[in-house]
Amino acid sequence: xxxxxxxxxxxxxxxxxxxxxxxxxxxxxxxxxxxxxxxxxxxxxxxxxxxxxxxxxxxxxxxxxxxxxxxxxxxxxxxxxxxxxxxxxxxxxxxxxxxxxxxxxxxxxxxxxxxxxxxxxxxxxxxxxxxxxxxxxxxxxxxxxxxxxxxxxxxxxxxxxxxxxxx
Amino acid sequence: xxxxxxxxxxxxxxxxxxxxxxxxxxxxxxxxxxxxxxxxxxxxxxxxxxxxxxxxxxxxxxxxxxxxxxxxxxxxxxxxxxxxxxxxxxxxxxxxxxxxxxxxxxxxxxxxxxxxxxxxxxxxxxxxxxxxxxxxxxxxxxxxxxxxxxxxxxxxxxxxxxxxxxxxxxxxxxxxxxxxxx
Numbered sequence: 465x466x467x468x469x470x471x472x473x474x475x476x477x478x479x480x481x482x483x484x485x486x487x488x489x490x491x492x493x494x495x496x497x498x499x500x501x502x503x504x505x506x507x508x509x510x511x512x513x514x515x516x517x518x519x520x521x522x523x524x525x526x527x528x529x530x531x532x533x534x535x536x537x538x539x540x541x542x543x544x545x546x547x548x549x550x551x552x553x554x555x556x557x558x559x560x561x562x563x564x565x566x567x568x569x570x571x572x573x574x575x576x577x578x579x580x581x582x583x584x585x586x587x588x589x590x591x592x593x594x595x596x597x598x599x600x601x602x603x604x605x606x607x608x609x610x611x612x613x614x615x616x617x618x619x620x621x622x623x624x625x626x627x628x629x630x631x
Numbered sequence: 632x633x634x635x636x637x638x639x640x641x642x643x644x645x646x647x648x649x650x651x652x653x654x655x656x657x658x659x660x661x662x663x664x665x666x667x668x669x670x671x672x673x674x675x676x677x678x679x680x681x682x683x684x685x686x687x688x689x690x691x692x693x694x695x696x697x698x699x700x701x702x703x704x705x706x707x708x709x710x711x712x713x714x715x716x717x718x719x720x721x722x723x724x725x726x727x728x729x730x731x732x733x734x735x736x737x738x739x740x741x742x743x744x745x746x747x748x749x750x751x752x753x754x755x756x757x758x759x760x761x762x763x764x765x766x767x768x769x770x771x772x773x774x775x776x777x778x779x780x781x782x783x784x785x786x787x788x789x790x791x792x793x794x795x796x797x798x799x800x801x802x803x804x805x806x807x808x809x810x811x812x813x
Contacts, residue, residue: 465692473696488795496794519689527690529632530697537700544707549790549799553720554757555783556800559791561767561776562784568773571750571758578800580744580751586802587721588737596725603737607728614722615729621717622726625653 472518472531476511477538480504484542496546504539511535553583634684634694638702641676645669645706649713662710669706676702720753720801 483503488496512532515523523531549555560578561569569577588605591597596611607615621627645668652664680695716722727734727743734740744752758774761767766780776784791799 465686465689468689469692469696473700485793485795492795492797496796519693521689523693524690526632527688527693530634530690530693533635533697534693534700537697537704540704541700541707544704544711546790546794546796547711547715549787549794550796551715551719551721551799551801553753553800554761555787556798556802557754557757557761558766558776558780558784559787559798559800561774562781562788568770568775570772571754571774572772574774575751575754578802580753581741582802583720583753583800584724584741584744585737587724588740590801591721591725597728599737605728605735605737605740607725607735611725612729615725618717618722618726619729621712625650625713625717626657627717 468519472514473534473538475518476514476535477542480507480535480539480542483507496550497543500539500543500546504536504542508532508535634680634698635701637676637680638698638705641672641702642705642709644675645672645702646709648672649709661713665706665710665713669703669710672706673699673702 480500480503484496484500487499487503488494491499509532511534512528515521515528515531518531556578557574560574561567564573564577588597588599591611592599594610595608596614598606598608600606645665648668649661649665652658652668653661656664658664677695677699680698684691684694686692686695724740727740734743746752746755750758758767761780762769764779765777766783767774768777769775787799790796
């Protein structure tokens with residue numbers, strides 16, 4: 465039974481990954497995280513109907529419910545997995561070295577290819593697009609209500625965990 | 632549905648153990664503790680589940696799988712929030728903007744990350760860790776990937792292409808494209 469369950473979980477994860485990859489290829493500018501959530505939610509009812517196909521027998525109502533929980537949890541893992549290549553500065557540094565001529569890069573050259581100004585400006589643009597902040601033409605930044613709430617959350621979280629210095 | 636109380640209890644224990652550890656022990660690598668707690672609590676949850684609901688049918692098996700995956704997901708969510716939001720770059724930016732009024736200007740904010748050494752604050756925090764972890768090595772002025780770093784870089788590059796992520800790293804893909812980086 466455990467092998468069957470593992471194969472079923474792998475199949476559900478592979479299905480969602482393939483659909484997300486296809487959707488991203490069709491609409492590369494779309495937000496990948498919203499794509500994952502939509503794919504996971506839209507295909508959840510289908511997961512409940514795959515019991516005979518994936519597990520070889522019909523599940524009771526509770527069993528189907530848990531199969532949907534499995535499916536949605538796997539979507540959650542895909543969401544978290546995506547933050548690694550999409551957001552991680554560290555992984556981007558490794559890729560920059562891999563793609564550099566001769567696969568060697570000085571810290572200065574790295575700074576030119578993936579520098580602090582590019583990183584900060586891009587993140588500010590994303591925070592602005594998500595309405596966390598507003599940036600005026602002269603470069604002044606104002607925290608929007610959503611940004612204030614996020615600022616409070618991060619500040620409280622760092623205080624809770626005793627994080628003095630980060631990023 | 633009552634079975635979902637098992638992963639909820641497992642996650643609550645994970646959160647409390649992690650919080651107490653980070654606050655009292657202040658480990659250099661909290662993720663090692665997170666990993667140990669996550670694995671131990673998954674085993675504990677599986678034990679409790681099977682004691683209460685023995686695996687007599689596939690339904691019970693699916694229930695167990697759902698509970699363990701959900702618990703792992705919640706633990707991973709806290710782990711990711713800790714590193715990405717509280718300790719990460721965007722969270723750090725918003726933290727600075729929220730707490731330091733003088734940084735609420737693009738140029739001043741960028742300057743606050745620059746350092747006289749040539750390495751900015753972001754790279755200065757990451758490169759020593761990558762070197763110590765055996766992901767890169769320094770040969771004079773040049774950095775090169777070691778096998779672990781190469782493997783991860785190749786995997787990351789594959790994810791970029793599979794999921795059309797541009798060049799990742801939190802940089803808007805249009806910005807990368809306009810700079811000829813895709």
